[in-house]
Amino acid sequence: MNKIKRLSIVVPSYNSQDYLHLCLDTVVQGGPEVEVIVVDDGSTDNTAAIAREYCDRYPDIVRLEQKENGGHGSAVNRGLEVATGAYFKVVDSDDWLDPADYQSVLSMLRSNPHVDLLITNYVYEYSYNGKHKVMRYNNVFPEGKVISWDDMRSFRFDQLMLMHSMFYRTDLLRQCGLKLPEHTFYVDNLVAYLPLPYVQSLIYLDCSPYHYLIGREGQSVNTQVMIKRIDQQIKVTRMMIEAYDVFKDIKCKSLRQYMLFYLSMMVATTVTHLYIAEDKTLSSKADELWDYIKQSDKKLYTELRGSFINLCIDLAQKINPRILAHSLNLIKRIYKFS
Structure with a gap:
């Protein structure tokens, strides 16, 4: 054997x-x-x-x-x-x-x-x-x-x-x-x-x-469950951002672009759940996350804020916050996580 x-x-x-x-x-x-x-x-x-x-x-x-x-x-x-x-x-x-x-x-x-x-x-x-x-x-x-x-x-x-x-x-x-x-x-x-x-x-x-x-009841990717646990999503997102200076540490261009793409998805998912909760305390955490990224790495902030998915979220938030619910459905359809 x-x-x-x-x-x-x-x-x-x-x-x-x-x-x-x-x-x-x-x-x-x-x-x-x-x-x-x-x-x-x-x-x-x-x-x-x-x-x-x-x-x-x-x-x-x-x-x-x-x-x-x-x-x-x-x-x-x-x-x-x-x-x-x-x-x-x-x-x-x-x-x-x-x-x-x-x-x-x-x-x-x-x-x-x-x-x-x-x-x-x-x-x-x-x-x-x-x-x-x-x-x-x-x-x-x-x-x-x-x-x-x-x-x-x-x-x-x-x-x-x-x-x-x-x-x-x-x-x-x-x-x-x-x-x-x-x-x-x-x-x-x-x-x-x-x-x-x-x-x-x-x-x-x-x-x-x-x-x-x-689709199992209580699963962590369920929308309401994610809102309830949003501090944990923020924590993981920040850990990913803090792990590397992607512009200095990652020499391979294709890997760097992929890692930036991953970070943009994480931030987009986080801020969308913060906004759709329609809770001012949670909405302020979205601003705090963006401020944290900007203070940590302005180049990274510009890259993530300017990504297609985050531009769409910003636009929806300015026009009508309720549009964000549709934005979340779009994210889910794109990434198939729910």
Whole structure:
């Protein structure tokens, strides 16, 4: 039996008893090359008991880590601390992997054991209507070829590399010092953004292993939930802005443009939710965010404020704040996150 752990899959789990079975049923299909680390983040339901069942059934694959509740980022941190696989992947407990495409990923990692980042497509699964949307990158990357960021083509306006599409080399994440804040939502953006300048080699596989469930009640991307947790969205956005001086630190032009694009989307999403709440206290936080960016980096401020999506938001806010609700729907349609 092959004992090499090629891939560590971390499954952050908090009160996940209703959907953890589906997730684990798919991730264990990686076989002995994979370790599945279920991180029980202080659950009060049967999450740990379910995980133990899989530990008993798949003792060479599944392990359980239990900790006090610290939030999604804290669970990812624990997983990264104990991971032994050459590559690292987070699979949220309400999501799942397609078995055939999962095997294609393992085959690609087997053939390219030193690449820093493997990028794949992923699928949005909409629970409320049974539809799905595949997010592809075949217009951006050549398939099956090890490249650098210099070889990357332009992204469309509706594309971002999210955590769901990325398989990082584990040592690279440790090298870049990735540590996510506790009790904070939206940290998946940090996983998708912070390690990018450390990536020297990447490869794209045109398949769709990750299925991301959208529409579950109370989900963090729900509009009302995002408004309620907007301080956490602001915190993550500021952490991304503070991580790099993109004009000085990022030498590769194509990577710099992509990172600016990502930041513009984060700011646009944040300020739109602040404005549509129709709460003067929250609206003032949008102005505070822009002031913070301007004081931190005037060049970055000019770039982000002048991006197409933020220009549209500014215009809508000046004409009629209620138009912003339609702007938010536009953002959602573009980025397919709800």
